Amino acid sequence: xKKVADILRANILIFFGALLFLLxxxxxxxxGTVLATGIIxxxxxxxxxxxxxxxxxxxxxxxKKVFDVISVCLFVFFIFIGNIFSIVDIAQAVADGARxxxxxxxxxxxxxxxxxxLLVFYPIAKFANKSGLKxxxxxxxxxxxxxxxxxxxxxxxxxxxxxxxIPFMYVAVYALFAIYLFGSLxxxxxxxxxxxxxxxxxxxxxxxxxAEEPAPEEAPAEEAE
Numbered sequence: 001x002k003k004v005a006d007i008l009r010a011n012i013l014i015f016f017g018a019l020l021f022l023l024x025x026x027x028x029x030x031x032g033t034v035l036a037t038g039i040i041x042x043x044x045x046x047x048x049x050x051x052x053x054x055x056x057x058x059x060x061x062x063x064k065k066v067f068d069v070i071s072v073c074l075f076v077f078f079i080f081i082g083n084i085f086s087i088v089d090i091a092q093a094v095a096d097g098a099r100x101x102x103x104x105x106x107x108x109x110x111x112x113x114x115x116x117x118l119l120v121f122y123p124i125a126k127f128a129n130k131s132g133l134k135x136x137x138x139x140x141x142x143x144x145x146x147x148x149x150x151x152x153x154x155x156x157x158x159x160x161x162x163x164x165x166i167p168f169m170y171v172a173v174y175a176l177f178a179i180y181l182f183g184s185l186x187x188x189x190x191x192x193x194x195x196x197x198x199x200x201x202x203x204x205x206x207x208x209x210x211a212e213e214p215a216p217e218e219a220p221a222e223e224a225e
Contacts, residue, residue, distance in 0.1 A: 011052065011056075012052075012176055012179060012180050013048045013049075013051055013052035013055065013071065013180065014048070014049055014052035014053065015052075015176055016048055016052075016173065016176040016177055016180065017044075017045045017046070017047070017048025017049035017050075017051075017052060018045070018049060019169065019172055019173045019176065020041060020044065020045035020048065020075075020173055021041075021042060021045035021046065021049070022169075023041070023169050023170070023173060024037065024038050024041030024042060024045070025038065025041075025042055026038070027039075027041065028042065033085040033088065033089065036085070037081075037082060037085060040078055040081065041078060044074050044075065044078055047071075047074065048071065048074075051067060051071060055067075065126055065127070068126060068184040069122065069123045069126050069127075071180070071184075072118075072122055072180070072181055072184060073119055073122065073123065075177055076115050076118050076119050076122070076144065077115070077119060079111065079115050079144075079147075079148070080111075080112060080115035080116060080119065082111075083108050083109075083111040083112035083115060083147075084112060086104075086108040086111075086156075087105075087108045087109065087112070089156070090104050090105060090108060090156070093156075093157075098157070099157060100156075100157050100158060101157055101158030101159060102158065103154055103158030103159070104154070104156065104157055104158030105158070106158075107147075107150045107151065107154050107158065110147055110150065111147035111148075111150070111151060114140065114143040114144045114146070114147040115144060115147070117140040117143070117144075118137075118140040118141060118143075118144045121133065121136050121137050121140050122137050122140070122141070124137075125137035125185070126184075134185065137185055138182075138185060141181050141182060141185060144181075145174075145178050145181070148174040148177075148178070149174075151170070152166060152167065152170055152171060152174070153166075
C-alpha cells in the first residue's frame with residue numbers, strides 16, 4: 001500500500017505540474033508582472049513534472065522529506081510572490097482611479113501572510129517532527145488553502161464572483177496542491193507515533209509483577225483451616 005500511495009503522490013505532482021504549465025504558459029506573451037509570473041510558473045511546473053516522473057522510476061532513492069519541503073515551498077513561494085504582485089497592481093489601479101474595494105486588499109494581504117507563515121513553519125514541522133509544530137503547520141496549511149479559495153471567489157476589484165465566472169482550471173490546480181500538501185503532513189506524522197510503544201510495554205509489565213505478590217497470602221489461609 002505504501003508503494004501504491006507513493007506512486008499516486010508522484011502522479012499528483014505530474015498532473016499538478018501539467019495543469020500549472022498550461023495555466024500560466026500564456027503569461028509568457030505578456031509584460032511586466034504578467035511576464036514575471038509566467039516565467040516563474042513555467043519553471044516551477046517543469047520541476048513538478050520532472051520530480052513526478054522521477055518519483056515513479058526511482059522513488060525509493062529520493063529523500064521524500066526533502067522533496068516534500070521543496071515541492072510544497074516552491075508553490076507557496078509562487079503564491080506569495082503572486083500576492084505581492086497583486087498588491088502592487090491594486091495600488092496602481094487605485095492610483096489610476098479604478099474602483100477597488102477593501103476586500104481586494106484583504107484577500108491579497110491575507111494570502112501573502114498565510115503563504116509566508118506556511119513557508120516558515122512547514123519546513124520546521126517536517127524536520128523537527130514535534131506535535132506542537134505539526135499542529136501549527138496544519139493550521140497554516142488550512143489558512144493557506146483558505147487564501148487560495150478566496151482568490152477564486154473574489155475578483156481583482158474585491159467583488160464576489162458568480163458561479164459562471166469561477167475559473168475551474170484554478171480550482172483543479174489548487175485542489176491538487178491541497179491534496180499533496182495535507183498528504184505530506186500526514187506522512188510526516190508516522191515516525192512520531194511509533195515512539196510511545198516502548199513506554200506502553202513498560203507500563204504493561206508493572207501490573208504483572210504486582211499480580212504475583214498476593215499468591216503467598218493464600219498459604220496461611222489454608223493452615224488456619
